[in-house]
Amino acid sequence: MSRLIIVSNRLPALGKGVAAGGLAVALEAALKDRGGLWLGWSGRTPDDPQPGVTLQKLGNVTYAAMDLSAEDVAGYYEGISNSVLWPLCHYRSDLLKYTRADMDRYLSVNAKFASALTEMLEPDDVVWVHDYHLIPLAEALRKRGAENRIGYFHHIPWPAQDLFRAMPKSAKLLRSMLAYDVVGLQTAADARNLRASLDAARPDLEAITHPRGTRIGAYPISIDTKGFAHRARRAQELPRIRELHQRFGPRDMVIGVDRLDYSKGLPERLRAIETLLENHPSMHNRVSFLQITPASRSGIEGYDRIQQEVAERAGRLNASYGTLDWVPVRYINRAFSQSLLAGLYRLSKVGLVTPLRDGMNLVAKEYVAAQDPEDPGVLVLSQFAGAAAELDRALIVNPHDVEDVANALARALDMPLDERRERHARMMARLEAHPVSVWSETFLRDLTGDPP
Template identity: 80%
Template structure:
């Protein structure tokens, strides 16, 4: 049986007392089932990085690769976070490109390839994850690797007219053709990539892949049963009981996002302020809890959004708060999955309104955490990948502050029968397609791909 080789920018924190995300759990389960290897950056820098540091747990080997500070500055902070991330989230105005960073980005992908090649067996399946490593398959092919290699793009793929703003766009499209299967979150993302390839087909030479690369939508999900169980257990956590008493009869609206300009946090706060302006009867009856762990710092777009969100939350509280009511609780720290599950279950509304998101698993976690007899309501951006599946949500345009405020008012007053019907429809989807099904579906297509044969060894 073929081993599974997973390659990602970072290794997971499994087995270290940290609550791993659904993706890490799903990939680790697939690795344990098939046996294999997970290669990723260790998160450490070194002036002279050595070979990948390898340790084995059962059937899975973890290989940690150190990078230099210059590698991190160009590959991670530079191209990954200052070019690909803003471009894919439709913020070309924030793109900061220079050729030195691109050279470093390509070189680091070469380092990943150099680390992986000696560890590969001929029948291994290689599964590469996310935009940091788009050129990895091409680097592996250049080193003679003929294995089946798949790529999954976790963030949006931009429309072709926007993609053209990417310097060396042709190189990224050419790199995609070195993969056997390319997975994206939604059909729209897959269509965008196909259109970009079709538009440049005349100057793309598929020299390594005489067959076509399979491009498809594989919407990622959560470990639904595990999250439902976690939310039920969380009801009895002392901290959740304490918060329940503190909020008392007030309804809670919750948002959980990394601090990122793609999440629409200023627009979300404006919508909540509009809700209070339009509905004086909700004063002292509803509170908004926004949990926003800081993500990246030292990058202009992130530093600016942090200041804007904090200032807007402060002004809102100053305008509407009273001695015994704080309208917005804005918290810049991370919480355990168990505590988050309890907070989701406690909340009357889940407010998930990114300006652009590949999927947004918070939307799915919020739904899975609800009490089916008295569920909360999901208010969801039409620009989140989850909107294609979570049809029981109130779907909104996050740029339309009045529309979001109206949806919040509707969610807070929705009859229980309608809330149950909407929740049940979304749970049917989450139950039928948990993250394990996502992984199995993708890997089945990758296993079905024909192995590549280099021109030098092609018997025909």
């Protein structure tokens, strides 16, 4: 079996355990099965970064850490990756901040990744590249003579082709796609959008290709379903979960868990909670909304603004509706362990997952997996999350329509047990049949051409 090489912007945290349900679970399992190497940025920005990588071997997997300069991070990561590609792929072209200097840096960092990998690459290695930071990597490897099978997985949405053209030099990145053997996206709609972008730009591509051609397909990512369900069952015994259960008492908890990002629809979500309380006085002192939002990227326009807006809106809502013994919204800006989150999901009557645009959204899948099948909660899910294509027994909503979301919340909170069980069972069956291991196995089988 050929060696597998994973390339991502950052390496996983070594020696600290892997978050259940996270991408690293599937990738590290695939690496251990085949033996291989994981190349990524170390997270360090020394004043004088040295070329090459620092290697650390754990079992049959080698981790290769590469340093970047502060200028590299400013142009490649904060610039093109997070101020151009992220907003563009999440349909926020109004936040796009493009400079030619940043694009030059983005391409040069991808060339650094390619040069570092070329030094370690063997002829039969299979290379799997992850996410929008590294779109040009296969092209850079082909220029250095690599004939290996190279795959790419795009974890975030791919926008409509007219929108993608808003990025200057967009044909340059589209050309890079054709250097891959397999390009995977989260949904069939994303795959159609990429094909449409390629078709529209094809006369200008002049791609560096390879004899095998490029396969584009949908590979919806998932979670370690059984592992997460087991974690949620065990979490019921955690002292902190027991304490929270007593604190909430008879009240129904609605939970949201998101990074602090403008794509997650947090202001709209809080408006929906406010609309629920306005339209349904019976929900007063009955419902508590817990929003867990670890801080995301700081210092980038759009992120600092959304943090202030969400905090202010949550404060106003509590001031308007809160009482001495009831706080409608608990808004927490910190990360929690996967065990504690699993326990919180299981406690919650409703999981509220309403991004304005999301590639997949694994919180939706984790919420379903965490439920007690005898008394499950209800998932309220944005139609613009990739997960909506699979979890069709959720209450699907338009996150821009706060009345729609508020009505879905009211319906979820009053839903009969039989209907809750039926909806949960259908979604859980889907997750059990398509765990994250199936996602990685399917992609790698298509990339390598191995039989099922």
